[in-house]
Structure formats: structure tokens, C-alpha cells
Amino acid sequence: MPTSADVARLAGVSRATVSYVLNNATAVRISEPTRQRVQEAADELGYVPHAAARSLRAGHSRMVLMPTPTMPMGALYSHVFNELQWALRRLDYTVVQFGSLGMSGDEAARAWAELRPVAVLAPGDGTLTPRGVHVLKRSGAKAVVTLGPQRVEGAHALLMDQRAVGRCAGAHLLDRGRTRIGVVVPREPGYETFSAPRLAGLRAATETRADARVVPLELGYDEPSAAELVARWRQLGLDSVFAYNDEYAMLLLRALQDAGVDVPGETAVMGADDLLLGRLLRPRLSTVRMELPSGQRLAELVDRAVRDPAGAPEVHPLLGTEAVPREST
Amino acid sequence: MPTSADVARLAGVSRATVSYVLNNATAVRISEPTRQRVQEAADELGYVPHAAARSLRAGHSRMVLMPTPTMPMGALYSHVFNELQWALRRLDYTVVQFGSLGMSGDEAARAWAELRPVAVLAPGDGTLTPRGVHVLKRSGAKAVVTLGPQRVEGAHALLMDQRAVGRCAGAHLLDRGRTRIGVVVPREPGYETFSAPRLAGLRAATETRADARVVPLELGYDEPSAAELVARWRQLGLDSVFAYNDEYAMLLLRALQDAGVDVPGETAVMGADDLLLGRLLRPRLSTVRMELPSGQRLAELVDRAVRDPAGAPEVHPLLGTEAVPREST
Numbered sequence: 001m002p003t004s005a006d007v008a009r010l011a012g013v014s015r016a017t018v019s020y021v022l023n024n025a026t027a028v029r030i031s032e033p034t035r036q037r038v039q040e041a042a043d044e045l046g047y048v049p050h051a052a053a054r055s056l057r058a059g060h061s062r063m064v065l066m067p068t069p070t071m072p073m074g075a076l077y078s079h080v081f082n083e084l085q086w087a088l089r090r091l092d093y094t095v096v097q098f099g100s101l102g103m104s105g106d107e108a109a110r111a112w113a114e115l116r117p118v119a120v121l122a123p124g125d126g127t128l129t130p131r132g133v134h135v136l137k138r139s140g141a142k143a144v145v146t147l148g149p150q151r152v153e154g155a156h157a158l159l160m161d162q163r164a165v166g167r168c169a170g171a172h173l174l175d176r177g178r179t180r181i182g183v184v185v186p187r188e189p190g191y192e193t194f195s196a197p198r199l200a201g202l203r204a205a206t207e208t209r210a211d212a213r214v215v216p217l218e219l220g221y222d223e224p225s226a227a228e229l230v231a232r233w234r235q236l237g238l239d240s241v242f243a244y245n246d247e248y249a250m251l252l253l254r255a256l257q258d259a260g261v262d263v264p265g266e267t268a269v270m271g272a273d274d275l276l277l278g279r280l281l282r283p284r285l286s287t288v289r290m291e292l293p294s295g296q297r298l299a300e301l302v303d304r305a306v307r308d309p310a311g312a313p314e315v316h317p318l319l320g321t322e323a324v325p326r327e328s329t
Numbered sequence: 330m331p332t333s334a335d336v337a338r339l340a341g342v343s344r345a346t347v348s349y350v351l352n353n354a355t356a357v358r359i360s361e362p363t364r365q366r367v368q369e370a371a372d373e374l375g376y377v378p379h380a381a382a383r384s385l386r387a388g389h390s391r392m393v394l395m396p397t398p399t400m401p402m403g404a405l406y407s408h409v410f411n412e413l414q415w416a417l418r419r420l421d422y423t424v425v426q427f428g429s430l431g432m433s434g435d436e437a438a439r440a441w442a443e444l445r446p447v448a449v450l451a452p453g454d455g456t457l458t459p460r461g462v463h464v465l466k467r468s469g470a471k472a473v474v475t476l477g478p479q480r481v482e483g484a485h486a487l488l489m490d491q492r493a494v495g496r497c498a499g500a501h502l503l504d505r506g507r508t509r510i511g512v513v514v515p516r517e518p519g520y521e522t523f524s525a526p527r528l529a530g531l532r533a534a535t536e537t538r539a540d541a542r543v544v545p546l547e548l549g550y551d552e553p554s555a556a557e558l559v560a561r562w563r564q565l566g567l568d569s570v571f572a573y574n575d576e577y578a579m580l581l582l583r584a585l586q587d588a589g590v591d592v593p594g595e596t597a598v599m600g601a602d603d604l605l606l607g608r609l610l611r612p613r614l615s616t617v618r619m620e621l622p623s624g625q626r627l628a629e630l631v632d633r634a635v636r637d638p639a640g641a642p643e644v645h646p647l648l649g650t651e652a653v654p655r656e657s658t
Contacts, residue, residue, distance in 0.1 A: 001469060046467035049654070051443040061381075068414065068426055078398075085397065085428045096444070097397055097426035114380040133570045138331060138375035221605065222513065247606065254483075254609040276550065277606055280583040325650030 001046040011041035012315040018042070022049045024092065051094060055116070061142065063119040064088055067127075067147075068099035074273060076290060084294025091189035091303050093118070105129045112238035113139035119306050124148025125193040140174040143149045146261060149193050149296075151315060156305050158219065158298060162194050166201025169242040170269050170322040174205065176269050178240035179212045184248050187220040195244055198272075202242055217241070219248060233261055239268065242329070246271035246278040246287055253281060253328060263312035283327030331374040347371075347505060351378045353421065354481075372510060382446070389469065393417055393631065394446040396456075396476075397428035402657035405601060405619060412624025420632050422447070434458045440467035448635050453477025453486060455524040472634035476627075478522050485634050487627060489525050489648040495530025497617045498571040499598050501652040503534065507569035507597050508541045513577050516549040522572055531571055546570070548577060562590055568597065569658070575600035575607040575616055582610060582628035582657060597658040612656030620649035 004022075013034060019037040020028045064086070068272035069077075085095045098115070099106035100123075103196045109132030112120055120136050124146035128247070133144045133154040135199055144155040151157040166183070173181055183202050185195045185243040206212035215238060219229055233256065243249035249271030256263055263269050264281060271278055271287045278285035299318060333351070337344045342363060349357045350367040361380035384390035393400060395414070398406075411570035415422045425442070429437035430450075438461030441449055450463050453475035462473045462483040473484040480486040483492040495512070506621055512531050514524045528545055544567060546633070548558055560587065578600030585592055592598050592612060600607055600616040607614035 046464050048439045048468050050445055050468075052445060053385060056382060056385065058603075068411075077353055082397075082428065086431055094440075094443075097428075099424060099426075101419075102415055110377045111423075113377040114423070116379055116381060135375050135377060137331065139377050139379075184369060190570060223605070223608065250609055252646060276552075277579055279552065279608075280579055300641065303378040 002047040004047065004049070006045055007041045007047050009039065010045065011037045012022045013038060023054065027106070039121065052242025061118050062115050063115060063117040064092050064093045064095045064121065066097045066114050066121045067116060067123040068094060068097045070229070076292060080227045080292045080295050083296070084298045086192060087296045087299030088302065091299060100127055105132050106135070108132065109135045112136060113141070116140050119143040119145065119302055121145050121147050121302065122155070124150045124159065126150055128152050128155065130154050136295070142309035143302060145302055145305060149197055154313060156313050157315045158301065159315055160292070161221065161317055161319050162197035163201030163204065164241065164319050164321045165272050165288050165290065166198040167205045168321040168323050169272065170202040171329065172286070172325065173240045173242065173268060173270060174209060174212065176268060176329050179209065180239045181212065181238055182215045182217045182236065182238045182241035184219045184241065184244040185216050186244055186248060187218050187225065198244065200300045219252065221248065221251065222263040223251070223255070226251050230255040230259045232260070233259065240270070241267060242270050244272065246285060249285055250281060253285065264328050270329050274324055279326070286326045286329040289322045289324050291322070292318055331376040333376065333378070336370045337372055339374065340366045342367060348378070352383065372539050378410065390445050390447050391422050392446040393422045393424045393448045393450065394441050394444060395424060395426045395450045395633065396452040397426045401403040404546060406592050409621045409627070410625050413627045414434065414624070416628030417631065420628060420630055429456055434461050435464070437461065438464045442470070445469050448472040448474065448631055450474050450476050450631065451484070453481070453488065453622045455479055457481050459483050462499065471638035472631060474631055474634060478526055481643060485642050486644045488644055488646045489621070490646055491526035492530030492533065493573065493648050493650045494601050494617050494637065495527035496534045497650040497652050498535025498601065501615070502569045502571065502597060502599060502658065503538060503541065505569070505597060505658050508538065509568045510535065510541065510568045511544050511546045511565065511570035513548045513570065513575055514545050515574040515577060516547050516554065522528045527573065536592060538596060545634065550577065550580065552584070554582070555580050559584040559588045559590070561658050562588065569599070570596060573601065574605065575602045575604040575614060578614055579607060579610060582614065593657050599658050603653055608655070615655045615658040616653045618651045620651070621647055
């Protein structure tokens, strides 16, 4: 395996110069021809620096760990996630993602700590515990930041408060004169940390209305489950439903129509996510549109936290919501 | 920061024993009480092993690098991806994902090589070049494996040959008596490595039929783009369309219906992915269902490649396809 000494010899420069060039050190001025000579020598020999050796020498790493989502990501989240990685890389961090599927929170924290990251962006879904935050900090993480619906003691929080989604849907349905509101709770595992706060937010929106009633409705993401729910629809006495997201809403809307329930006349149906596909149904699906700050902004928050490791945990609410009324409500 | 010597002192064992326990070394027998004492001491001190230091000592890492997808993943891919991570972890690999958005192929390979992985699962989408494979191997990767539609010289390939999807759709449409076939090519960036082979596969399916005609149709994923395409639909003289996937198919199906084109009477429409949502349209959408092997099987292929670094590159075709005829064809 080629070493940096080999590169230095071939390029006719010192090992320090090789290190400055290949590690993109900005504090040291290196002339463009020298920079090019080093890069060419490294390419010819197939030499690349060793990130772990470098961070052991430096006593700290530039690695930021991000969680691997265990569910398929929507387009919005996927976009922000990619922007964030890209922005962190421009700030000279090495971003790697690490899955924790099937691990307990403390196992996950230990596994993350083994990689000695300078910052950890953990899922704000209950995986990470205060004890896990402690383990990460003890092993050198300067910033532990959760990204998701929940906070954890000791960590910064980029908070995507899902209650806002439920509040927004509830306010819209009340505005449309609906008061007997069903709320879909997906039966599929992994949704609880999103569906519970959405339900709570919708309840909160109806709190001041004595005439309002909120009924949780379990629904699996398949046609038989939807048919089963709809078979007892008229007994439920609902005039509207917030169906968790657009996909569950489309499933339920179709099942209601197949059972002869008029939408929105008899039951208003509302989704969330503002998927293009929701616009293709008739009636067109009303929805809650969500907005997140740019990945650039999130990267700056992470970087600031790394530079101020003794700072008190900060909470940044991130999730913007807006009702998009179409024809189904 | 606590060290393994601190743990050894507190547990009253040697540093070697601490290392055996915390690194899950299976070659060495350690009694359960000792194992527990070490784990408790480590927990109390908040000590976790340093993965990079360990692999520097050992001269090799157990890190497997996987690409971070730059597009939202479908449920099928997301499921297999999670299974694969889980299965690799059971084989005692540390799996991390690494994004390469906005990097050229050789930059990406160098960035991956800096982490000194024992294996790299790279996207088989043209990002990795033969030169990149060389750089990775020179820096110690025992296996370089692509996962996706394309092969790269020098690397093993877990090949998801997208031509099979086009062939399957083409055979179904011919079977339905359709011969003038439009093929949707998404306008959105990042789809080329999937859409080009799907188109090629469909062309291949019609090759022996002198009466067949295949017409590529550019389509953006929005309603105005669909309306624009449909406005000149009858001039195109097509009797069917393979619409890349279910989402584009649903968009196009709705636009055709809005323009008064009868589906499937005048134009048959076929998607791919077998999304539940496609079943909610009327007519119900015909589609191509894809199948992938289990993550366990993929993990075993990767592990075998690591154990036999001198072995010739293997190609494993992975993608199974099946037409699912419903009402739109």
C-alpha cells in the first residue's frame, strides 16, 4: 500500500506539504503548481489519506454521524437530508450514516461512540436516551443533536414537532364546519412516534370546542383493512377524517367511495404531505403541506453546536405547516 | 476520557480481557461473570472501544461502506437495504453509509477510501469508475461491489438489470395486442440510469415484431407536463404506453382521462413498482412487480467476496420481474 512518504518522494516535496494538500488545509498557502504535483503523484500511486489515522493524530475527528432512516423517506425529507450532507461536507465534515435497526437505544449509542464522531445527529424518535447522550459525549462527541419529533435531555434538538401537522388539519376541518373527526393511526410498526403527536395536535386544535369529538381509527395500509374500517363507517357517526398522510388518505377515500359514502358531502377527507398523486384523485385530496428549513441552515446549527460544546442544549422548532384545501374537505 | 486500562482496573481483569469482551471476540472463551463484570465497568465509566484505533492495530477494518441514495427510496429497496445492513451487522461488520451527492466518481472513491473500509457497496449507477475501484483496492478494500443497474470493471456486481423491467412490460403489451408503444422517459435528473435500460429492454422485447413501433416520450413529474404530452397524444398514433413507473403512470393516466382518451380502449397504460396506490385508480393500473433477494443473501455474497479478495469479479443478477395485469391494459 502506498504511503504519504512515497507521494512526497515522487512529487519532490515534504511529507508535511503532502498532508496539507491532501487534507485541504486552508491555513497553509501552497502554490497551485505544487498542489497539482502532489495531487498527480497521489493519483499515480493511488494514495489517499487515512481518515482515522489523521483523526487519531489530531485527537479529534471531523466525522458527523447521521441516522439511516428505517422507513422509506418521503421526497421532502430526502431532499433536506441530502442538502444537509452536502452542506456539512462543504464545512469540511465527513458525513456518514449509521443504521440502528434492531438495536436498543443504548446499544446504538455505544455503536455510534465507537466511531468517535465529533457530532451525532440522532433520530429524535426515542432511540437515543439521556444515558446514550452521556456515552457519546464521554467518548468525545462535541455535539449531540436529535432530528425528529422528540427531544432528549442533554442533547440539542432540531425538532420536527408532528403535533403541528395535527393542529393544522384540525383547524382546517373545524373551519369547514366539521366537528366529529376521525384520526387515522397507521397499524404498521415504526409510525407511532409520528402518529401519536399528530393525533395529540388534532385533539389540541379541538380543545376549546365543546361540540367537537375526536375518534382514533386504526388502519393498516392495505385494501382489506380499509374495507373493514369503512364497513362500520356510518355507525361511527363521523363527518370528517384526518387520515395521517396522503397515502392512507387515498386508500381510505377510495374505500369510502366504493362503499357509497359521498366525499366530501358526507365525510371530508384530509391527508398530509402534499403528494402530487393526491391531486389525481376525484375529488382532489386536501392536505397539509410541510416545510423544513434548508439543509444549509441545519448544517450551520450543527457546526455552531460543535464549536460550542459547553453550550446549553438548544431547541429549534423546524416544521412549518400549511393547510392546502382542495376538493375532499 | 476513560480508557480500556481504567475499565481493566475497575473490573480487576487484564486489558486483553477487556478488549476480548468489548470487541465480541468469539475465538476466546471468557466466563459469563467476567464478561458481565467488564461490561458493567465499561458502562459505569462510559467507556466504548475506539473502532478506528482497533482497526489501525489490527491492520484491517470491519467497516462496510454503503452508498446513501440520493433519490427517495421505494419501499422495496428500503426494505432490502435495511435487511442487508442488519445481516452484515450480524456478520460482525460495521455498516456505514456515505453520500456522494455532487462528487465526481473519482472524488467519491477517494473519499470512501479515506475511511479504509474492508468492503464498499457502491451504487451501480455509473458513479464508480474502474479507476475508482483501483483506488479503493489499493487502500485496502478487500471487496468492491456495485449494487444497481450497471457493472464496473474490476468490481463484483449485484446487478439489478433494469432492462428486465422494460422487457416484461413490452411482452405484456404485445400479448395484449398492442404494437405502437410509447415509453415514458422521466425528465427529472437522476433517473437516466434506470430509464435508459428500461427503454432498451422494451425495445428488445419488440425486436422480433416487424409491426411494432417504440416511441420514447419525455415527461416531467407534474400536471402541466402531462397535459402538454397528452395535448398531442392522438398525433402520436400510439395504442399503449409503458410509463416508467406507477407514479408517472398514474399522472399520465389521469391526464389521458381528463383529455377524453379512453383507457385501456384507446390507449393501454402500464406502470412498474406495484404500488398500492395504483390499485386505487379506475381503471386499476397494470404494473410490473419487482423482486429482490433477501438482505441476508446479499450480505452473504458481500462476506464471501471479502473472504476471497483475489477472486475474479462475480456478477449476480438480482432483479426478478413479473407482469401484474389489472384493468388499464
